[in-house]
Amino acid sequence: MVAQQAPPPRVLVTGSLGQLGSTVVNTLRAKFGQDNVIASDIKKPTVQQRSTGPFVYADVLNYRALDQIVVDYGIDWVVHFSAILSAAGERNPALGLNVNINGFQNVLELAKAHRLRLLSPSTMGAFGPTTPKDETPDLTIMRPNTIYGISKVHMELLGEYYCEKYGVDFRSLRYPGIISADSPPGGGTTDYAVDIFHAALKSNRYTSFLSSDMRLPMAYIDDCITGTVQLLEAPQESLTQRVYNVHACAFSPRELAQEICRQHSPDFAIDYSPDFREDIASTWPRTMADTAARRDWGWNPVFGTSDIVREMLSKLTPVYKPSATSVSPIQPIAIASDGVPAIEVGN
Numbered sequence: 251m252v253a254q255q256a257p258p259p260r261v262l263v264t265g266s267l268g269q270l271g272s273t274v275v276n277t278l279r280a281k282f283g284q285d286n287v288i289a290s291d292i293k294k295p296t297v298q299q300r301s302t303g304p305f306v307y308a309d310v311l312n313y314r315a316l317d318q319i320v321v322d323y324g325i326d327w328v329v330h331f332s333a334i335l336s337a338a339g340e341r342n343p344a345l346g347l348n349v350n351i352n353g354f355q356n357v358l359e360l361a362k363a364h365r366l367r368l369l370s371p372s373t374m375g376a377f378g379p380t381t382p383k384d385e386t387p388d389l390t391i392m393r394p395n396t397i398y399g400i401s402k403v404h405m406e407l408l409g410e411y412y413c414e415k416y417g418v419d420f421r422s423l424r425y426p427g428i429i430s431a432d433s434p435p436g437g438g439t440t441d442y443a444v445d446i447f448h449a450a451l452k453s454n455r456y457t458s459f460l461s462s463d464m465r466l467p468m469a470y471i472d473d474c475i476t477g478t479v480q481l482l483e484a485p486q487e488s489l490t491q492r493v494y495n496v497h498a499c500a501f502s503p504r505e506l507a508q509e510i511c512r513q514h515s516p517d518f519a520i521d522y523s524p525d526f527r528e529d530i531a532s533t534w535p536r537t538m539a540d541t542a543a544r545r546d547w548g549w550n551p552v553f554g555t556s557d558i559v560r561e562m563l564s565k566l567t568p569v570y571k572p573s574a575t576s577v578s579p580i581q582p583i584a585i586a587s588d589g590v591p592a593i594e595v596g597n
């Protein structure tokens with residue numbers, strides 16, 4: 251008898267038009283097939299985003315609509331990326347609570363009802379001012395003082411509860427700030443580390459909303475997505491916990507600017523005008539311990555600070571300095587004066 255190969259999983263990605271979503275969708279489509287990965291969001295996709303595979307409207311606050319998508323498309327796994335990030339959540343706490351708590355609860359109930367595997371990322375923002383800041387372990391004091399952090403701790407605990415009580419295959423990893431050239435960041439405290447590259451190429455100067463020495467954990471998008479897919483695919487028996495710290499590198503605005511000066515232009519100028527995001531950043535770790543992620547499912551980031559700067563400059567230079575022969579698919583971004591996208595309640 252010839253052994254039958256298991257068909258690839260059918261995956262729903264929520265919030266797929268955010269900073270990280272399109273990259274995970276493309277990676278999963280390359281692995282599992284274009285039609286097996288359903289992208290979704292409440293925003294309208296561009297023609298290019300629609301052309302790479304199925305896209306559906308999915309508001310994570312609407313359980314019945316999500317249920318219908320899972321049934322219609324025969325979904326096996328959900329990658330839940332819809333969220334309101336730290337700065338946007340402080341600006342609009344009601345929206346942050348609604349999307350991050352009720353949206354997650356809907357997706358979790360769906361995973362329970364249909365026995366889906368569910369990967370929902372957490373964040374270093376789940377830690378708080380009383381957490382040890384260096385080599386922060388997986389298990390430690392978690393008393394965040396932002397809506398985002400509180401909602402992510404809620405998510406971690408509820409996911410673990412559903413896993414233990416109902417057997418839901420819930421998986422999560424605590425990302426550091428993620429740096430990517432592909433899509434603009436969505437209203438976080440680490441957004442400066444993306445904005446700075448656009449500003450460097452546009453005007454060779456940048457005003458940072460975090461102070462010069464505010465050191466935070468960061469990772470390049472390629473490491474983030476590789477790790478996310480590794481955890482998503484890891485055999486159940488290799489997981490010794492449901493939520494994992496992941497760490498790649500750490501730098502401050504001053505250190506990042508120095509590397510940009512070195513690789514881009516010695517005349518690049520930075521100044522500092524810390525705002526409310528400084529208070530958020532000051533409660534987060536400087537480095538995280540990620541031994542369990544390395545041991546259990548192979549987390550192994552390869553991009554350090556200078557690699558990230560090299561990659562970002564090489565991807566974004568054609569956007570701001572196009573040559574006659576190359577057209578970049580990446581769009582320039584407008585940096586808002588306070589950097590936080592305006593999101594209204596009810597969205």
Ligand SMILES: NC(=O)C1=CN([C@@H]2O[C@H](COP(=O)(O)OP(=O)(O)OC[C@H]3O[C@@H](n4cnc5c(N)ncnc54)[C@H](O)[C@@H]3O)[C@@H](O)[C@H]2O)C=CC1
Nearest residue numbers: 265267268269270309310331332333371373425427428436
């Ligand atoms: N980007 C980063 O540096 C980090 C991200 N994360 C986590 O990774 C995940 C993805 O983050 P990003 O892509 O950066 O976020 P983002 O803010 O760029 O994108 C979130 C997406 O969720 C969508 N969304 C908002 N309300 C929705 C609703 N009611 N229904 C459906 N979709 C809705 C938005 O339209 C947006 O496209 C989030 O869970 C975030 O907490 C964690 C740590 C770092």
Ligand SMILES: CC(=O)[C@H](N)C(=O)O
Nearest residue numbers: 335336373438439440
């Ligand atoms: C670290 C995060 O979770 C995110 N980038 C944010 O700054 O809110």
